[in-house]
Amino acid sequence: MPTISATDYWLDQAKRRLKPTPVTIPGMGAVEKRLKNTEWDQFVFAEPPAGSGLKAIKGDAGLPVIGHMIETFRGGPDFILEQYRKHGPIYYSQSPALSAVMALGPDATQAVFTNRNKDFSQRAWDPIIGPFFDGGLMLLDFDEHLFHRRIMQEAFTRSRLSGYVPHVDSVATRVLANDWVPNDPRFLFYPAIKELTLDIASEVFMGHPAGTDRELVTTINQAFTTTTRAGNAIVRKPVPPLTWWRGIKARETLEHYFSSRIGEKRRSESTDMFSVLCHSADEDGGSFTDDQIVSHMIFLMMAAHDTSTSTMTTMAYHLAANPQWQDRLREESERIGDGPLDIEALDKLETYDLVVNESLRMMTPLPFNFRQTVRDTELLGYYIPADTAVVTWPSINHRLPELWTDPEKFDPERFAEPRNEHKRHRYAFAPFGGGAHKCIGMVFGQLEIKTVMHRLLRRYRLELPKAGYTPRYDYGGMPVPLDGMPIVLRPLR
Known part of the structure; x- marks a missing residue:
């Protein structure tokens, strides 16, 4: 037979x-x-x-x-x-x-x-990502969700966002100057931008200055990557060493990291999001418990870096394939120059908004x-x-x-x-959902994308690795280019 x-x-x-x-x-x-x-x-x-x-x-x-x-x-x-x-x-x-x-x-x-009659609950996420992002804002319902969102909104006010921009800018400037490889047709944009967004999240969300405690940051970033991909597991049981089990272990690593630092964050205020959540309260004085802060930080870190990574990868491909739009963005960037960025300068990059939205339309991260x-x-x-x-x-x-x-x-x-x-x-x-659960961090994401892409286009021209190149994607979760998205970086000067 x-x-x-x-x-x-x-x-x-x-x-x-x-x-x-x-x-x-x-x-x-x-x-x-x-x-x-x-x-x-x-x-x-x-x-x-x-x-x-x-x-x-x-x-x-x-x-x-x-x-x-x-x-x-x-x-x-x-x-x-x-x-x-x-x-x-x-x-x-x-x-x-x-x-x-x-x-x-x-x-x-x-x-x-x-969801006018509150007929639809977020509980459908539980069998998909529940073990890894339990307690995150996207997994909460109705009055509980509203309570948490009101407190968390403090971390996304315009004044807070203004404070995050210089940190995003400093990390992007350093990484693009020192870590990215010009003139290499084998340079893979997707893993490079993913590492950059994790570095940004480490500084903006966790308060780790770029380049410090690199071993710890690498461990934490690897844990975030593992938890994010664990939702795609075929065997959805904690069987070592399979994906689901690795995701649960990575969640434990993240819980230990954030739990061990909450006391320090509560004692002294700083501008990173971890600290902001430790001190935030709603108009009635309600605040987060330690466990709630841990859950929110784990979810926010995942949501912040993965969606920005996807959008900038799509944006890089289409700018390389449509150089006329790359030129238009570069001309707009020329008007604000190479000085330190702030939120007011980013507001002036209006053509960037059009390109970001079109990239989100063509390849929606979630x-x-x-x-x-x-x-x-x-x-x-x-x-x-x-x-x-x-x-x-x-x-x-x-x-x-x-x-x-x-x-x-x-x-x-x-x-x-x-x-x-x-x-x-x-x-x-x-692209950011809608209703009560519309993404709370969408403005931060847009500011991050504009900051990174402004710095990138001031330094490099983006080119396809060969004429007619088109990427293929794995849609097992968020869309991921199967080949890592090769993009050639041509230095402008």
Whole structure:
């Protein structure tokens, strides 16, 4: 009897219930191509109550065992957009990772994010990243979330943000001058910018001056990287030495680090975010416990560096591929020169805002969001039972031709007057989420990106490694370029 792989076995078993339909999934490998021209048998997820007038949600399970994981990991938003066109805004996807109702398109995104009746909870994140980011702001609900957000807002006021900018600028200036390699076609932008954003987070969030206690900073940064990627684990149990177990151990490392320094931070105020959270209070005098500060710091560090890393990687690629936009940004940077940056100077980089937004639109750092129903409810006229996971994909809204002119084209002018394409629907553009859980750190992220890219473009011209180069991505979590995104840095002087 011939030996076949497990994937081939399940593909063969699945053939019994396949029916042809045209499907195109970009970036598919040899095995994945065998999923083309298939349509899975549909089933009704849950019958609505008699007389309710609500519609039943249909769904499918994809391949046995692996479901639609191959298409999702390879195609990401492209595959989800195909499903939106095929099934409409509401359908059920059965999956070994997380079975969920898919809430797609701008109207579904708005209904879930607005959450007027508080039907949708953040608890759906628990099986994804709960063990690693428990207690983080994104994982809190309703009144508890509001209490924590009010206190944390103190760390993101304009006066606080003004204090962070010089730290971001000093780290970026030092690293770009000393650590990045010019004229090397093998220079990988993604890991380099990830290390830079971790260095920035170490100084701005934790109060470690750049270049000090390097061994400790490296250990902490590695722990953050491990916890962030642990959410993509296939085996979601603490089995050593697998990914999930490593993520839990990394969380313990981070807990010990922050816990051991809270006393010192409470005794003396400084401008780093760790210190700010130790001293912040709401208008009623409410403040964070030590455990709450630890949880918030772990989550904020992850959120701050990963989203900025993704956005600047996308931005670098499109600036290299569209040198006319690189020239426009450099001309704008010329007007504020090489002096120390402050928040007022960054406000003047208005063309940068257009390019940042277009980069966020084309490759959204957090392409999806999870929710869970707290009671039986309806969504766009469909019935959803209590305790059902619901997944929104704001990133596909960013690719809809009914909202965006030529959405596959890099065109930052779409965000400027008079076009304002992002205003065609309230959730046409939602890279930072929406509603009560809209990203609290989005302004900080934009200031960080503008600071780093200003310094980068004052020093280097960005070029593609070869004509026609286009990156491929792993969509297992936040989108990550599979090849590390090679970009050539040509010194300007």
